[in-house]
Amino acid sequence: MTAPPRLAGVLAPVLTPFGTDLAPDAARLVRLCRWLLAHGCAALAPFGTTSEANSLSVDERERLLDALLDGGIDPGRLMPGTGCCALPDTVRLTAQAVRRGCAGVLMLPPFYYKGVSDDGLFRGFAETIERVGDDRLRVYLYHIPPVAQVGIGPALVERLLRAYPRVIAGMKDSSGDLENTRTMLTGFAKQGFDVFVGSEKFLLANLREGGVGCITATGNVNAAAIDRLFREWRSPEAERLQEAVNGIRGAIEKVPVIPALKAIVAHHAADPAWATVRPPLVALAPAAREALLADLAALGFAMPGLRG
Amino acid sequence: MTAPPRLAGVLAPVLTPFGTDLAPDAARLVRLCRWLLAHGCAALAPFGTTSEANSLSVDERERLLDALLDGGIDPGRLMPGTGCCALPDTVRLTAQAVRRGCAGVLMLPPFYYKGVSDDGLFRGFAETIERVGDDRLRVYLYHIPPVAQVGIGPALVERLLRAYPRVIAGMKDSSGDLENTRTMLTGFAKQGFDVFVGSEKFLLANLREGGVGCITATGNVNAAAIDRLFREWRSPEAERLQEAVNGIRGAIEKVPVIPALKAIVAHHAADPAWATVRPPLVALAPAAREALLADLAALGFAMPGLRG
Numbered sequence: 001m002t003a004p005p006r007l008a009g010v011l012a013p014v015l016t017p018f019g020t021d022l023a024p025d026a027a028r029l030v031r032l033c034r035w036l037l038a039h040g041c042a043a044l045a046p047f048g049t050t051s052e053a054n055s056l057s058v059d060e061r062e063r064l065l066d067a068l069l070d071g072g073i074d075p076g077r078l079m080p081g082t083g084c085c086a087l088p089d090t091v092r093l094t095a096q097a098v099r100r101g102c103a104g105v106l107m108l109p110p111f112y113y114k115g116v117s118d119d120g121l122f123r124g125f126a127e128t129i130e131r132v133g134d135d136r137l138r139v140y141l142y143h144i145p146p147v148a149q150v151g152i153g154p155a156l157v158e159r160l161l162r163a164y165p166r167v168i169a170g171m172k173d174s175s176g177d178l179e180n181t182r183t184m185l186t187g188f189a190k191q192g193f194d195v196f197v198g199s200e201k202f203l204l205a206n207l208r209e210g211g212v213g214c215i216t217a218t219g220n221v222n223a224a225a226i227d228r229l230f231r232e233w234r235s236p237e238a239e240r241l242q243e244a245v246n247g248i249r250g251a252i253e254k255v256p257v258i259p260a261l262k263a264i265v266a267h268h269a270a271d272p273a274w275a276t277v278r279p280p281l282v283a284l285a286p287a288a289r290e291a292l293l294a295d296l297a298a299l300g301f302a303m304p305g306l307r308g
Numbered sequence: 309m310t311a312p313p314r315l316a317g318v319l320a321p322v323l324t325p326f327g328t329d330l331a332p333d334a335a336r337l338v339r340l341c342r343w344l345l346a347h348g349c350a351a352l353a354p355f356g357t358t359s360e361a362n363s364l365s366v367d368e369r370e371r372l373l374d375a376l377l378d379g380g381i382d383p384g385r386l387m388p389g390t391g392c393c394a395l396p397d398t399v400r401l402t403a404q405a406v407r408r409g410c411a412g413v414l415m416l417p418p419f420y421y422k423g424v425s426d427d428g429l430f431r432g433f434a435e436t437i438e439r440v441g442d443d444r445l446r447v448y449l450y451h452i453p454p455v456a457q458v459g460i461g462p463a464l465v466e467r468l469l470r471a472y473p474r475v476i477a478g479m480k481d482s483s484g485d486l487e488n489t490r491t492m493l494t495g496f497a498k499q500g501f502d503v504f505v506g507s508e509k510f511l512l513a514n515l516r517e518g519g520v521g522c523i524t525a526t527g528n529v530n531a532a533a534i535d536r537l538f539r540e541w542r543s544p545e546a547e548r549l550q551e552a553v554n555g556i557r558g559a560i561e562k563v564p565v566i567p568a569l570k571a572i573v574a575h576h577a578a579d580p581a582w583a584t585v586r587p588p589l590v591a592l593a594p595a596a597r598e599a600l601l602a603d604l605a606a607l608g609f610a611m612p613g614l615r616g
Contacts, residue, residue: 022395022435054393054420057400058365085362085393087330087586092365109588112362112419114455116588124587127330147422149457150588278395279432280417280424280458 005076006169006194007103008212010227012041012219013048013081015261016056016064018276024060026067028274032220032265033073035306040223042213042230044073045106047081047093049147049174050217050258055278058089062096075101079215083108083142087124091131094139104138104169106215111148118156125160129167137167144174144198151175154187161191172215174198178205185210200226201249204242207233217257221264221303222248251295255288256281263289264296268303313384314477314502315411316520318535320349320527321356321389323570324364324372326584332368334375336582340528340573341381343614348531350521350538352381353414355389355401357455357482358525358566363586366397370404383409387523391416391450395432399439402447412446412477414523419456426464433468437475445475452482452506459483462495469499480523482506486513493518508534509557512550515541525565529572529611530556559603563596564589571597572604576611 014036017028033044046068047053047061065080082093082105090107097105109121129137145151160168170193173181181202184195195211197203203214203226213230222245229241252260259277263284266274275283284292322344325336341352354376355361355369373388390401390413398415405413417429437445453459468476478501481489489510492503503519505511511522511534521538530553537549560568567585571592574582583591592600
């Protein structure tokens with residue numbers, strides 16, 4: 001069995017389109033994925049936080065991943081989110097991803113119970129890895145304490161790397177804390193532990209210190225510019241490229257980010273249904289949406305070729 | 309259609325037994341439920357936080373509820389937990405509970421996204437109620453900010469009661485904050501909104517101010533004594549009964565409560581497999597278990613008739 005390709009660059013946690021009945025729409029998801037892979041995304045991380053993945057049932061997630069692969073998306077460019085609160089759900093989604101040849105999975109810790117021990121979290125990851133039982137499995141640990149509240153610290157990473165050196169492939173660090181990213185890089189990057197930051201704001205710093213890319217919400221709309229920063233980070237232009245992507249992100253972060261991204265896609269795809277979010281999220285109010293689109297237009301923002 | 313019976317008194321969020329392979333064991337669950345209903349529990353709230361419900365798949369929860377009812381547990385004495393992160397999961401579990409005649413359901417808000425608006429939470433509850441679409445549905449809102457982080461405040465309760473006055477039946481308040489319980493009681497008890505506290509520590513206070521009972525982790529092991537307090541809360545003995553149940557709870561709360569309760573049941577049922585918990589929890593270490601059992605023995609604690 002050949003080792004799966006290592007992922008690097010800009011990944012989008014792909015938005016999940018819903019119909020007005022709140023059912024997921026696989027066809028529109030495949031279209032967005034194709035567009036993203038052609039416009040700056042090295043790979044895709046469907047079923048992340050930005051994808052409203054935890055607002056989807058396990059059946060829905062399984063069907064959508066099948067639809068992506070049946071729709072021709074290269075599994076070597078996929079890192080689907082598979083970490084759930086319940087062990088059987090995490091095992092089921094992870095096994096499907098490996099069986100279908102995905103390059104890796106992005107794994108949240110079980111996030112309902114708070115203040116759990118590293119022993120308990122280790123047990124959860126280990127039990128999942130053992131039950132999936134496939135040499136091809138590559139796990140990227142998903143550290144996002146602002147949302148999951150349950151984090152993945154360096155002691156746990158060290159223990160997992162010791163137990164499963166081939167399986168534990170890296171981390172998405174969405175702590176928003178560059179010091180935490182540095183701890184992961186200095187501690188583990190030399191062992192082949194690939195660190196992605198969770199925002200392009202930290203992309204240049206991450207690449208300079210040994211990281212491999214970013215998995216970022218705004219990769220859904222601005223991947224080409226972020227990818228240019230990724231490719232040219234050693235050039236004299238790097239700081240300017242970083243500032244440019246920060247400007248776009250700043251405009252989007254003025255409002256709730258997931259509804260904002262869906263409003264942007266709805267506008268540029270000329271497909272209003274894209275704005276639909278599942279509860280507990282709510283769509284942007286019309287005034288907020290118009291202000292956001294105007295801010296982005298003033299920054300020269302565009303999504304060429306998304307329409308149709 | 310007759311209105312379902314109103315619930316009051318002591319409810320246990322029933323522990324979920326696992327085999328050593330971590331699979332749920334329906335037969336042992338039915339046995340514990342029968343014992344609890346015969347030893348102080350007015351009703352049962354399976355699939356709560358103490359039940360490790362969010363560590364179970366939706367399929368597992370559905371099968372276990374079917375097993376309880378097929379095993380002869382009276383649905384009029386059941387308030388299963390049904391609130392999940394994903395709307396279709398909440399709808400599916402709630403519809404099953406109503407279809408099978410359960411007296412009510414205990415509903416967590418979707419708990420993955422943090423800092424969500426009351427608009428978004430209202431939308432989640434309303435969409436669930438509309439999709440279930442059954443007059444017999446009675447929803448008890450589950451407010452447990454220390455764990456879920458996402459809470460259910462008075463403005464949201466008021467809005468839900470206005471929109472669904474027959475469906476919204478009450479709350480389990482696990483805030484651990486008696487002031488919050490008072491806000492709910494003074495605001496809504498007169499409209500028939502039944503407030504259960506999430507710990508027997510607050511039972512006497514809750515009953516004195518218009519509440520109807522408690523849904524408490526320790527109801528799994530000490531329901532008879534808590535029920536005596538419930539029945540005799542107007543007697544001169546009430547303060548002493550409150551102190552006695554507080555003493556037992558204090559001994560248990562010295563260690564993580566769910567593993568502690570499972571260790572207690574394992575010991576008194578002479579069934580060591582009961583101690584098994586799913587990740588991310590871990591079982592008590594032997595020394596902690598022995599200390600706990602000794603503390604309880606010193607307080608005269610027993611679970612008569614649980615063995616065999």
